[in-house]
Amino acid sequence: MMEGGGMSDRADRRPHPLLELTRVRVLEFVREPEALFWVFVFPVLLALALGVAFRNRPAERVRVAVTGEGVAVARMAGELGGEPSLEVQRLDPPAAAEALRKGRVDVLVEASGSGLTYRFDPTRPEGTAARLAVDDALQRARGRVDPVETHVLPATGAGGRYIDFLIPGLVGLNLMGSGMWGIGFSVVVARTRKLLKRFAVTPMRRSQYLASYALSRLLFLTPEIAAIVGFGWLVFGVEVRGSLAALTTVSLAGAFAFAGLGLLVAARPTTIEAVSGWMNLVMLPMWVLSGSFFSSDRFPDAFQPVIKLLPLTALNDALRAVMNDGAPLHATWSELLVLAVWGAASFVLALKLFRWK
Numbered sequence: 001m002m003e004g005g006g007m008s009d010r011a012d013r014r015p016h017p018l019l020e021l022t023r024v025r026v027l028e029f030v031r032e033p034e035a036l037f038w039v040f041v042f043p044v045l046l047a048l049a050l051g052v053a054f055r056n057r058p059a060e061r062v063r064v065a066v067t068g069e070g071v072a073v074a075r076m077a078g079e080l081g082g083e084p085s086l087e088v089q090r091l092d093p094p095a096a097a098e099a100l101r102k103g104r105v106d107v108l109v110e111a112s113g114s115g116l117t118y119r120f121d122p123t124r125p126e127g128t129a130a131r132l133a134v135d136d137a138l139q140r141a142r143g144r145v146d147p148v149e150t151h152v153l154p155a156t157g158a159g160g161r162y163i164d165f166l167i168p169g170l171v172g173l174n175l176m177g178s179g180m181w182g183i184g185f186s187v188v189v190a191r192t193r194k195l196l197k198r199f200a201v202t203p204m205r206r207s208q209y210l211a212s213y214a215l216s217r218l219l220f221l222t223p224e225i226a227a228i229v230g231f232g233w234l235v236f237g238v239e240v241r242g243s244l245a246a247l248t249t250v251s252l253a254g255a256f257a258f259a260g261l262g263l264l265v266a267a268r269p270t271t272i273e274a275v276s277g278w279m280n281l282v283m284l285p286m287w288v289l290s291g292s293f294f295s296s297d298r299f300p301d302a303f304q305p306v307i308k309l310l311p312l313t314a315l316n317d318a319l320r321a322v323m324n325d326g327a328p329l330h331a332t333w334s335e336l337l338v339l340a341v342w343g344a345a346s347f348v349l350a351l352k353l354f355r356w357k
Helices: 002-012 015-028 034-055 070-081 093-099 125-141 162-192 196-201 206-219 220-238 244-266 270-287 301-308 311-323 329-353
Strands: 062-068 085-091 107-112 115-119
Touching: 015 196, 034 070, 034 220, 034 270, 062 070, 062 093, 062 125, 070 085, 070 107, 070 125, 085 125, 093 107, 107 125, 115 125, 162 206, 162 220, 162 244, 162 270, 162 311, 206 220, 206 244, 244 270, 244 311, 244 329, 270 311, 311 329
Parallel strands: 062 085, 062 107
Antiparallel strands: 107 115
């Protein structure tokens, strides 16, 4: 009797399977230097590189090539030379045409007795803007009087820099990558090593095994976000204009959604090559469409309903609303709903499709 009671007491003191599995997931992660680099260091390096490359700079000077008849081109070059926003080159016609073709100048102006001719590439925004700037300078130099007096007031709104747009996008990308690659690869590696077959005969539910991956991801959420957001604040002055509670909630919803997707993608593949293919199939469209590096509004209107339903789009939009616009949490309810649906549906499907071997 006493012996049996002792065994029962020891069984009661055993840790809960979910907690023990989560502890193992955490230890696996912190013992992998490569994983720590990709989750914490790489996003910071990417933010540094892109933040420096697209930092706020004074407007670039418009590059202008002038060519044509002697007196007319000399007059035009003098009129344009006094404009500080223009960089004027006086070239012969073949050299000017070659410079325009190779993009060394933005607009070519040909002067003749009958007037001026502008040559530029209308498919390049720089060309159109250069033509307007040069024409405005020449018209004013030759006596044009504007019928309406205008004033220029620079407007540099808070949160409007590229780095302010970029940091939330990098947070979203990192949550997607660490959620999907970190979970998906770990599950498939365990399957290829026949570890899942051993887990299958233990007193552990399938749901507990899958939930341990999602829970371990959430434990690293705070340092993961703090690394990127903190770097943006220290180096580039990126501010979180909304509440930290709202930022944390949105990030939790994103981590949950991508943990579910990672589990779903890893539910069946038995090789690293197979899960890599599925991961790329799921993630690459969101890399391009979901507005991490540039606005998703650039895509045609017909694509927008589908783009808005992607989990990374919802996460990026919600993060930017909180960080850049100072939006309260309830203002992001539609994005949170998209993330919740993706996370719940993915986890349920993963639970049904998952196999141990």
